[in-house]
Amino acid sequence: MLKGYKTEILPTKQQALKIRQTIGTCRYLYNLYLASNFEVYETLGSGFFVTAFTFDKYVNHVVKKEFPWIDDCGAKARKQALCNAEKAFKNYMQGKTNRPRFKKKRQQKVKAYFPKNAKGDWTIWRHKLQVPTIGIVKLKEKGYLPTKAKVRSGTISYKAGRYYVSVLVEVSDNKFEQPHGEGIGIDLGVKELAVMSDGTIKPNINKTSRVKQLNKKLRREQRRLSRKYEMKKKRGEKTATYSANIEKQVVKIQRLYQTLTNIRVDYENKIIAAIMKRKPSYIVLEDLNVRGMMKNRHLSRAIAAQRLFYFRTKLTTKAKQRGIEVRIVDRFYPSSKKCSSCERIKSDLKLKDRIYRCECGLELDRDLNAAINLRNATKYEIA
Ligand SMILES: [Zn+2]
Secondary structure, X not given: OEEEEEEEEXXXXXXXXXXXXXXXXXXXXXXXXXXXXXXXXXXXXXXXXXXXXXXXXXXXXXXXXXXXHHHHOOHHHHHHHHHHXXXXXXXXXXXXXXXXXXXXXXXXXXXXXXXXXXXXXXXXXXXEEEEOOOEEEEEOOOOOOOOOXXXXXXXXXXXXXXXXXXXXXXXXXXXXXXXXXXXXXXXXXXXXXXXEOOOOEEEOHHXXXXXXHHHHHHHHXXXXXXXXXXXXXXXXXXXXXXXXXXXXXXXXXXXXXXXXXXXXXXXXXXXXXXHHHOOEOEEEEEOOOHHHHHOOOOHHHHHHHHHHHHHHHHHHHHHHHOOOEEEEEOOOXXXXXXXXXXXXXXXXXXXXXXXXXXXXXXXXXHHHHHHHHHHHOOOOEEO
């Protein structure tokens, strides 16, 4: 079984420079590949495109002569960047995705791929690891990466002034105990993150004071950044997009984002671990219309929807690894409107009705009622 790990590294100044160079070159080649193929696509029409393989040759024989710095980046890393671009472009041509975007420097979403090319590459110790072409790099969190594990591939990314390594390692299949606990229905939502059929409620973490405080701080820093832009504009500087001061502010904002994400991810992991501990024989979830939710213009809702999507994916993956059946119920199943006791359907249930009251005498929290209905669902697909 393959397992992915991501953790922060502490490169020396020299190593950091080399990493940024590699990432920069990969980003440049990625963009160059896309730009060239858009041109081909627009002049010759669909069906025509240059493969990463051919483009790599072109880079080696033509582009490199003009930009010798390209050679500072390992050949395999360059090739991988082109392969990624090819994949994005192919998906676009086949109508699977939107037009791929150019990677911007600020977003730093390009990862650099470091294939093995020397003995000992990608060896992991408790407190350090050997990265191809970069050398031995210190790990921030000791003992997180599995030592002695066989690394299949590794990438390094840079975000908000920090460096991260992601590795894909081969781990022996864990023998999980056969799940035997009671099935759990889980109602996921924006108000509460999760309400479970056994009555457990996991609130939306965005409503805690710590997250609220951080969000407030984030808005303040964002205002500060836009003021800085305004000032530059007023002074008549046309290239108002960059200055050391602005860059500093951007990093500050990215760090705040990262802190918020870390808090959320940590919270989700804890909930998932608690669910797994109960070894339910099955878990029932509703098929979320995340795409529809994302269209909502309120940013906070969009973020919440996106986190729900991550949460659901992670929960499903973990459950499957443990042999727990994940049942997905159609989103038209009236999980909210049905009485979990007598199965009557209350078609006039309003969104503001937080308590479900039925003629049969049942009075229950609306989401709990829904969670129980999910647990009892008989029509579902298996994820
Ligand atoms: Zn009833």
